[in-house]
Amino acid sequence: MDDQTLDKIQAVPNLDAWLTPSERAFRKVLLNRLVQVGRPVTGRELAEAANLPPAEGVALSKALQAKGLLGCNPGGEIAFAYPVSALPTPHRVTLGDGRVFFAMCAIDALGSAFEFAQDASVASSCSHCRMPLNVEVAGGRLATAVPDTIQVLHVDLEQYADWAASC
Secondary structure (H helix, E strand, C coil): CCHHHHHHHHCCCCHHHHCCHHHHHHHHHHHHHHHHHCCCECHHHHHHHCCCCHHHHHHHHHHHHHCCCEEECCCCCEEEECCEECCCCCCEEEECCCCEEEECCHHHHHHHHHHCCCCEEEEEECCCCCCEEEEEEECCEEEEEECCCCCCCCCCHHHCCCHHHHC
8 A cells, every 4th residue: 555545544534523522532431441341341331431420421322322333232231332342353453552452344453553543463364265464554654464465445434324334
């Protein structure tokens, strides 16, 4: 991928543009909590982590869910919030600070470096042949890709209400 293509990708509006300041702050708490505990979490648990009243945490969780930015398991716990999955996926991310988590899809795994504003390594596999794939993003740029023939397919997410259907 050349620098010009990477610049175009980074110019696409991000999720924060859709959020209120309160939702944005709460989403950061949510992402970090999912990475920290590595399991689904409740709105009340997040409210405590964000120093908010329980009802406010539940309301903010519902607002993010209504905007399609998180998903819950059958028990009502938050199981994922783009790009982090509390459940195992084929896309394992290691952040520069050493934290490790699963990403929802390969694009989310790559975007994790930008979401968490740090270098990231991604260990994944080809969805077609299951060949191991490893990518490193350093300094906001693609640093390594093994094998060097990796290709990334991307859809315009502004055209779809259900992003998960595009992963």
